[in-house]
Amino acid sequence: MLLSKKEIAELHKINQEHCVSIFISTHRGGKKILQEEDKLNLKLQLKNVKNKLAHRGLHKDTIDKITTPVQQLIDDSAFWREQSDGLAIYLADGFFRSYRLPIHFKEYNYVRNSFYLKPLLPMFVDNGNFYLMLLQLENVNLYECNKHTISEIIIHDLIPEKIEGRMGYGYKQKKLQFRTRQTDLGQIMYHRQKAAATGTKEEIKKYLRAVYEGILPVINEERIPLLIASQDYIFDIYKSVNNYKYLFGQNIKGNLDYVDIFEMHERAWEKIVPVFEQKRKDKIAAFKELHGTGKTTTGITNTLNAAFTGKIDTLFCQNNTDIYGNYRKQHNSIMVEESKENTSAISLLNLAAVKTFLKGGKVYSLEKEEMPDSNSSINALYRH
Numbered sequence: 001m002l003l004s005k006k007e008i009a010e011l012h013k014i015n016q017e018h019c020v021s022i023f024i025s026t027h028r029g030g031k032k033i034l035q036e037e038d039k040l041n042l043k044l045q046l047k048n049v050k051n052k053l054a055h056r057g058l059h060k061d062t063i064d065k066i067t068t069p070v071q072q073l074i075d076d077s078a079f080w081r082e083q084s085d086g087l088a089i090y091l092a093d094g095f096f097r098s099y100r101l102p103i104h105f106k107e108y109n110y111v112r113n114s115f116y117l118k119p120l121l122p123m124f125v126d127n128g129n130f131y132l133m134l135l136q137l138e139n140v141n142l143y144e145c146n147k148h149t150i151s152e153i154i155i156h157d158l159i160p161e162k163i164e165g166r167m168g169y170g171y172k173q174k175k176l177q178f179r180t181r182q183t184d185l186g187q188i189m190y191h192r193q194k195a196a197a198t199g200t201k202e203e204i205k206k207y208l209r210a211v212y213e214g215i216l217p218v219i220n221e222e223r224i225p226l227l228i229a230s231q232d233y234i235f236d237i238y239k240s241v242n243n244y245k246y247l248f249g250q251n252i253k254g255n256l257d258y259v260d261i262f263e264m265h266e267r268a269w270e271k272i273v274p275v276f277e278q279k280r281k282d283k284i285a286a287f288k289e290l291h292g293t294g295k296t297t298t299g300i301t302n303t304l305n306a307a308f309t310g311k312i313d314t315l316f317c318q319n320n321t322d323i324y325g326n327y328r329k330q331h332n333s334i335m336v337e338e339s340k341e342n343t344s345a346i347s348l349l350n351l352a353a354v355k356t357f358l359k360g361g362k363v364y365s366l367e368k369e370e371m372p373d374s375n376s377s378i379n380a381l382y383r384h
Helices: 005-013 037-055 060-074 118-124 163-167 169-175 201-219 232-241 261-290 300-308 348-358
Strands: 019-025 086-092 095-101 108-112 130-135 140-145 150-153 180-182 188-190 226-229 296-298 312-318 324-328 333-337 362-366 378-382
Touching (some): 005 118, 005 348, 019 060, 037 060, 060 086, 060 095, 095 118, 118 348, 118 362, 130 232, 130 261, 140 201, 140 261, 150 261, 163 201, 201 232, 226 261, 261 312, 261 362, 300 333, 300 378, 324 348, 348 362
Parallel strands (some): 130 226, 312 362
Antiparallel strands (some): 019 086, 086 095, 130 140, 140 150, 296 378, 324 333
């Protein structure tokens, strides 16, 4: 499974005096793996983290205890042979998690009383999470995907194994009434084109409804686009039983009997990527159109208060910049620090981004020139 919203919520709940977040870029293979470049980058980040913890007054033994899991990763050769594009690590006293993710992180570490989660949020917008279902009457497979990854979701216990499993012996008998012909070699070839032609449309419809009802609890959890790979006639019938709001309107056509799943993933991304690009463009256009009407805001004070109350539909954060300070929820007061050297100050951009996301808003990380209002490092579009 891909990184989930629930996982973000669990990480956000952790509040200790010394929470450490580390990010590095990694490589899936090649020369840089052999040269241990990724391992060296993590070693450098760990050294910086230890210095920060020492600056916060921790004894060396305590620092070593907290950071031991990271050192164990550094020493694990097998771990470095199975990387994605980026590695995110979260640790505190008695807590450790690491995530190999398809995000090219900028090398960075953050030591405060909570975790730095903003770099993970592009997983939920920029990379375009979606479901891909390979739909045949003989076999159904469901995958969770984004731009870089594809991971199968096991659904065999949720749906009929094949159409005969739903329709029974009668359908199977009709399906066996295929034609044969003699080849030049005297062998018998069985024709399977449109196997469903020997069954009725209503039988197929019942089967596809059972498939839909079986996968619905799974796909409803994330509410992301569902793309179908199937023959046209199967897709047309499936659409008639589907009520999932995010079903993509076109199917991927082709023979699924001998499919290369990685090639299918590439085809799926090419087909669905305009959906994600257009969403971002539409939100930027909406901000610009509504700016000055009271339906948008810029600046950290108004934005952070709106994030806590769930008022934000879409948040735009500028890359490679931050705002440090302290937020007092009970007084709705914000004190911005000119420098991040104050160890009690936290990233207010991170806090605004996480609160927006957990309250159901979208968070986009953009370059300065892409920001709707580039005069501010944080822009928000309110819910209507």
